Amino acid sequence: MIVIRWDKHLRHDRRRSDHTARAYVATAHRLIGFLGRHRGAAVDAAMLAAVEPADLRAYLAERRGDGIGNTSAARELSAVRGFLAFALGEGQSLPRLKGPRVKRGVPRPVSPDEAVALAEDAAESASAPWIAARDLAVLLLLYGAGLRVGEAMGLTGEILPLGESMRVTGKRAKTRIVPLLAPVRAAIDDYVRQCPWPMERGAPLFRGARGGPLSADLVRRAVRGARARLGLSERTTPHALRHSFATHLLGRGADLRSLQELLGHASLSSTQIYTAVDAAHLLDVYRNAHPRA
Known part of the structure; x- marks a missing residue:
């Protein structure tokens, strides 16, 4: 068929x-x-x-x-x-039909303090110490390295021991190198020390409570609980942490090409949306601070 x-x-x-x-x-x-x-x-x-x-x-x-x-x-x-x-098959013409116009949304980043608070609150609400260490490590990794949640779930014990960077496999099996900040490395190392399951090279790095691969849905559930307790927007999702990583780097002077590589975007146009994010942030600052705004 x-x-x-x-x-x-x-x-x-x-x-x-x-x-x-x-x-x-x-x-x-x-x-x-x-x-x-x-x-x-x-x-x-x-x-x-x-x-x-x-x-x-x-x-x-x-x-x-x-x-x-x-x-x-x-x-x-x-x-x-x-x-x-x-x-x-090739060479056959397709029916022409213009698609509906889609307004491209601007991602809503969270502040660095909110990103860290989200990770810490999710960890504090975990059912066991090693699960708390896992949730902290996952969420700090999403924010600190700009990973998609699926990319984090796809990591295996092969990345251990950790260095200053690691190789990530993203969409369409495209690989990239992402830097690891010291707090992110420390959080992952702490999780690895506490995890009751062996860290074999081909086995999932992040495990569920019964030892199987950690589900992305469990990560999203942990974030939903934490954002409700902290009073954060419903747009604060695991993917919003990746948006925040990109926005904060751009605000600190990162160029779009470098950001494209770090995010694993196939096209620069996918990365250019973050210029609108940064402009929106600057406009918010202006409106809140300028006496004539």
Whole structure:
């Protein structure tokens, strides 16, 4: 079946993450189900090749009826185009359809004090001392090295013993070197000393309570609890710590190219959003401090 081959292509040829592959495959199933109802016939290669812009507009209209917004609709259309391109093969023209306009949001960073307080509060609320050390190490790593939460969960004992930097595998299996600040190294070393599970080279660095890989959902849950106790915004998430890392470096004079490397962005345009973050921060300072603001 074409969807099964699409799934394999995403995971093995394109090296997409499990999350992305599942989302794209789900979109392919939705599209095929819609076309079957819309055309009143079984969907085959010939029908996929005959898809027109009107069909895609009708599909997106149905998805809008499910309650998705502009951002989700744009992602859905991107996934549909990718699936059709794969199904039709090289050299085949795709139906042209302009996607919905998406206003790119500006990340909301937290202050350095708030980032540290978040990590410490999450640790203080842990159920065991070694779990407290783990949560502190994970959250300081997200803020201190700018990792995505999935990248932190993917670390193994191979990074030990720690040095002044470490190699991280990010999206599309792209690797980069990130520096490790002394407080981050100390927090990870403390966790390693307390962790009851052996730190084998191929085993996950961060473990769950039963010794399996730590779930990103548990990290998000710990952050939700800490931000509620500290009265922080709902936008204070594990990924907001990565945004804060980038914003604070830019505010201290880091150039965009260096920041792009540290964050593991494939495109500089993904990094340029942080110039808006820093400008917004400066505007807030101006409004709060200038006597005529």
